Amino acid sequence: MTVRVHFLGSGNAFSDGGRANAAIHVTAPGVSLLLDCGGSALPAIKKHVDPATIDAVAVTHLHGDHFGGITFLVIEQHFAGRKKELVCAGPPSLEQRLRATEQALYPDFFGPVQLGFPLRTRVLGREPIELGGARVSALPIRHVRLAEPHGLRVEVGGKLIAYSGDARWTEELAAVSKGADLFICEASYFDRDDPAHISYKQVMTHRDEFEAKRIVLTHLGAETLAHLSDLELEHTTDGTLIEI
Numbered sequence: 001m002t003v004r005v006h007f008l009g010s011g012n013a014f015s016d017g018g019r020a021n022a023a024i025h026v027t028a029p030g031v032s033l034l035l036d037c038g039g040s041a042l043p044a045i046k047k048h049v050d051p052a053t054i055d056a057v058a059v060t061h062l063h064g065d066h067f068g069g070i071t072f073l074v075i076e077q078h079f080a081g082r083k084k085e086l087v088c089a090g091p092p093s094l095e096q097r098l099r100a101t102e103q104a105l106y107p108d109f110f111g112p113v114q115l116g117f118p119l120r121t122r123v124l125g126r127e128p129i130e131l132g133g134a135r136v137s138a139l140p141i142r143h144v145r146l147a148e149p150h151g152l153r154v155e156v157g158g159k160l161i162a163y164s165g166d167a168r169w170t171e172e173l174a175a176v177s178k179g180a181d182l183f184i185c186e187a188s189y190f191d192r193d194d195p196a197h198i199s200y201k202q203v204m205t206h207r208d209e210f211e212a213k214r215i216v217l218t219h220l221g222a223e224t225l226a227h228l229s230d231l232e233l234e235h236t237t238d239g240t241l242i243e244i
Ligand SMILES: [Zn+2]
Pocket: 012, 013, 063, 065, 066, 166, 219
């Protein structure tokens, strides 16, 4: 079975290079799962995909460029007449942070208006759960503690997709990628040593330890974008489609 991994949004928090925040659409027959839904994800989604076809969102951590677009997706789907459930799964505080975001952005809607479809929140952890037709588990990685970061392992159509979210190098990141058919790894920086993000150079240093069949870089910041011609690994831009 072919699994499609469509990078609708491939950018970092600052939209360097004019790229949209993280939004990675994984599809296969019976599967429609969005990995992250950053603040600017909705216009990026709408360029390629009918949002109504998205069944679930798996969130890597609670930073706006990874979950800030969910509220826009929800309100858009309400007015688009959605009836089908939307499931959002992520770190333990996802539900609380979504409710806070709703109240910050549209208090006149969330609460006073009955949402036209069921919106459910789930917590991801080591035990895989069924999500958007895939099986998804999450393992802890190191980024910024308050964002409750984890990496994702997505089993779909007999394939394993691993996703770093935002993470600095630790052996925990290698546990996320181990055995993956496709490892989606952030590369905010080219060679900068950062306490919250892995760099391209560090990805190359630890390439074998990831034990992934294929590595694709996303979440490229300005420093990495300035070195595109030096990258020996596949990398994404908004709209990049990978089939595995
Ligand atoms: Zn980020």
